[in-house]
Amino acid sequence: MSVELVTKAALLKDLTGVLGATSSADKNDALLAVAKELLSEMSYILEENKKDLLAASEKGFPEALLDRLKLTEARIKDMSEALTQLTELKDPIGEVISETTRPNGLKLNKVRVPLGVIGMIYEARPNVTIDAASLCLKTGNAVLLRGSSSASHSNKALVKVIHKALEKTKIPKDAVQLLEDTSRETAEKLFTLNEYLDVLIPRGGANLIKSVMEKASVPVIETGVGNCHVFIDNTADKNMAIEVVTNAKTQRPSVCNAAETVIVHKDWAKSHLTDLVEHLVNHRVTLKGDHSATELDKRIVPATEEDWNMEYLDLILAVKIVSSVDEAINHIKRYGTKHSESIISRSEENVKQFMTYVDAAAVYHNASTRFTDGFEFGFGAEIGISTQKLHARGPMGLEALTSTKYLIYGEGQTK
Amino acid sequence: MSVELVTKAALLKDLTGVLGATSSADKNDALLAVAKELLSEMSYILEENKKDLLAASEKGFPEALLDRLKLTEARIKDMSEALTQLTELKDPIGEVISETTRPNGLKLNKVRVPLGVIGMIYEARPNVTIDAASLCLKTGNAVLLRGSSSASHSNKALVKVIHKALEKTKIPKDAVQLLEDTSRETAEKLFTLNEYLDVLIPRGGANLIKSVMEKASVPVIETGVGNCHVFIDNTADKNMAIEVVTNAKTQRPSVCNAAETVIVHKDWAKSHLTDLVEHLVNHRVTLKGDHSATELDKRIVPATEEDWNMEYLDLILAVKIVSSVDEAINHIKRYGTKHSESIISRSEENVKQFMTYVDAAAVYHNASTRFTDGFEFGFGAEIGISTQKLHARGPMGLEALTSTKYLIYGEGQTK
Structure with a gap:
């Protein structure tokens, strides 16, 4: 000793x-x-x-x-x-x-x-x-x-x-x-x-x-390990979704409240995924996605099972396409670290479901996961983020x- | 697995x-x-x-x-x-x-x-x-x-x-x-x-x-391990001290909030230890004490270092004689399990010192340690006692x- x-x-x-x-x-x-x-x-x-x-x-x-x-x-x-x-x-x-x-x-x-x-x-x-x-x-x-x-x-x-x-x-x-x-x-x-x-x-x-x-x-x-997700629901406002995801991924990629995976509803993806990818690529983000994602945009490279677990802490974002809010919740349940999760949506029902069933320290509606922070929460100090x-x-x-x-x-x- | x-x-x-x-x-x-x-x-x-x-x-x-x-x-x-x-x-x-x-x-x-x-x-x-x-x-x-x-x-x-x-x-x-x-x-x-x-x-x-x-x-x-003490200060009311110690030791000796050691101020001990011992012996309690205690009453058998650490959960009580509230606090700091501690005293100053400096889940003035319980505290239920x-x-x-x-x-x- x-x-x-x-x-x-x-x-x-x-x-x-x-x-x-x-x-x-x-x-x-x-x-x-x-x-x-x-x-x-x-x-x-x-x-x-x-x-x-x-x-x-x-x-x-x-x-x-x-x-x-x-x-x-x-x-x-x-x-x-x-x-x-x-x-x-x-x-x-x-x-x-x-x-x-x-x-x-x-x-x-x-x-x-x-x-x-x-x-x-x-x-x-x-x-x-x-x-x-x-x-x-x-x-x-x-x-x-x-x-x-x-x-x-x-x-x-x-x-x-x-x-x-x-x-x-x-x-x-x-x-x-x-x-x-x-x-x-x-x-x-x-x-x-x-x-x-x-x-x-x-x-x-x-x-x-x-x-x-x-x-x-x-x-x-x-404290602190954050495999955070932003879920873009089919009712999400296009520009809001793009801005929130870009902020959550790129504003400071090395921190625990940065997003690591964007989960996108297939209907929204059909109309807007290419615009989201365009925006992220312009911010030097590398995208790795499931089969549906790579089909929709060739700039997305194939993800492996490992990617869903990754806390990249870097300008890399995984892209998962889902058919429902339930599927998004289950993905988060399986791979999330209970840190910060966000839904972008205009459906009251889907928001309620997401916020009730997602088990994390902070669950957001229409906001970036980057806000999980003692100063942003108004505590005036922070010793860490408990997960x-x-x-x-x-x-x-x-x-x-x-x-x-x-x-x-x-x-x-x-x- | x-x-x-x-x-x-x-x-x-x-x-x-x-x-x-x-x-x-x-x-x-x-x-x-x-x-x-x-x-x-x-x-x-x-x-x-x-x-x-x-x-x-x-x-x-x-x-x-x-x-x-x-x-x-x-x-x-x-x-x-x-x-x-x-x-x-x-x-x-x-x-x-x-x-x-x-x-x-x-x-x-x-x-x-x-x-x-x-x-x-x-x-x-x-x-x-x-x-x-x-x-x-x-x-x-x-x-x-x-x-x-x-x-x-x-x-x-x-x-x-x-x-x-x-x-x-x-x-x-x-x-x-x-x-x-x-x-x-x-x-x-x-x-x-x-x-x-x-x-x-x-x-x-x-x-x-x-x-x-x-x-x-x-x-x-x-949860639960309780090496609890009752400290009888030199200003303690004689009957109250005897009643509280007897209750804390004998009412249900097998539980964690029962007292295991009574710490007695030497002045109080000189006048009243024999009466306390008499009372406890009548309740079939075996007493083990330090040198000063055994000198004052021969019914107390010598304690060893081990006794101060014991959670007897039985009709056995250790007796420690001290010269000051400070010495009592230090004994508790060294041997206590941070469960429940009590001071019997009429000195506002000593009570304040004891209650400030003793580090335990529950610190009592003029009451039995047996009250540390979810029902007694008014919670209506109890899953255990956190120490x-x-x-x-x-x-x-x-x-x-x-x-x-x-x-x-x-x-x-x-x-």
């Missing part, structure tokens, strides 16, 4: 009581201190980030990954700004959710409390370090950060800056800990550290999340980082 | 859409039909239960386990009555939890939906079969029941009765499935059946729950068997 892991986890567990009892004002002071420190330590952070970037490009990281790893002056300013905005959000901790008096006189208050110690496991995106630390600070949680070895210098620098800032505040700096040992063995130890951790939140690709789900005994919040059904579903804001506790006041009751 | 397991799980998954869309009236009709069928099939159920009882007593099951396994006319009547009462509870499904309109005109509704397919794993208590099936029917969930082999005849009979009743209603009988293969291998397959199951709820002893937590990749709701912090904490009623879903209505929005 890694000494670093256990020492840090125990330190975090020790702080949970104090953090849970910290006032909103003190927590906001801490966030502002970190926001300020990020700006004054900008050149140090960029310097450390360069070391990671250099190593990553030597290892031949693809452009998209290098971009995720990269910090810039503008990105650090954005982080700092986000921290300042976070102070304006309502602190969920201490909220009395319900207050009842039982027939025997017991007073039963359900109050909101922090989760305790949160383990964040994520890939080479240093912005997650600041995101996770700040959301945990705001909600009185202690956090153990386990980032990617490829972002080690950046993460160490950022946590050093956080610690420097917290030393000037009432929040103990040890409330935010970075696991410097980024070996896979130590990560797997983290998965079963039930004695110290209350929850694990993995953020990253499908493999990372699958591995945590399979191996962890600590409760996990599953499981326990605890939190869909974009997770501050409330997802809380639990509850019953406080019961009596006068000696035993019955 | 067990064919039975996969066939039944797939059948359940197929039904989730229909069950989620079923009206409250149809669900209540189904509950009443089961309530009625239980009464008319009483002799058949008792006959099958006898087979289990006979086999269990031949295997030398202890009295407490035989009692849990046993069905009687009165117990079946109680089950039937509970089903009828369940129809009077509000159906949580379909409730609109929040309704907002975003600046871009998107209408965002958060609605309550079933979890989907629930896997219940439990020990030789046939009443759980009816409990779980009825709560799942009420909340539109499909349920896969995996009971103990020792209760096989009883469980099969009860599910047969449920199916017979459901055939007379609009709910497909396949919504409730019993796994007849009760081998450990098949149970472990269930743990990783993420394709079909949305959640696993283990109900039973510490070992069962630990095994599910460790091996499952399906999200688990941890984890995700999703649901403390007694779980109908709401704990639900998730949420965002329904978003647009007019073609892409930004």
